[in-house]
């Protein structure tokens with residue numbers, strides 16, 4: 004069949020947003036040798052003191068409400084009727100911006116679609132690298148009704164030592180106490 008007469012049809016098996024939530028993220032390889040790409044931190048970021056610890060969390064505290072939200076009718080309507088972007092062969096991972104771009108397509112897009120379907124009357128915004136003087140500049144910040152409720156930080160694979168990262172974890176029990184203390188001081192955004 005010649006190219007001009009062929010009628011293209013949507014792929015019957017195009018992945019819906021709903022299906023993407025139960026599948027692993029696409030694996031994107033490194034393709035070294037395409038050119039030197041060294042993305043360094045700004046001098047401001049470079050001079051910040053990194054956090055000394057991180058708080059361990061119970062994944063069920065997030066997974067359970069997320070599962071419930073994904074099953075809601077208004078969310079299903081959006082996530083079943085819309086599909087995921089196709090996987091581009093131009094992706095490769097060398098520096099942090101290479102991680103950020105496909106993440107926007109395959110990781111954040113389905114979450115944004117579900118989140119806004121769940122809260123149709125609430126302003127939810129995703130900010131890229133917002134600059135707040137004298138503070139760390141995170142990669143992505145989420146605001147609901149103008150208040151921060153989530154922060155996302157990307158790292159290029161290999162930029163952190165696994166043992167250093169895990170040794171900085173505060174055990175779950177003491178993490179829980181810390182979180183409760185914090186919640187009492189600053190109640191969560193509705």
Ligand SMILES: [Mn+2]
Nearest residue numbers: 142156157158
């Ligand atoms: Mn980052």
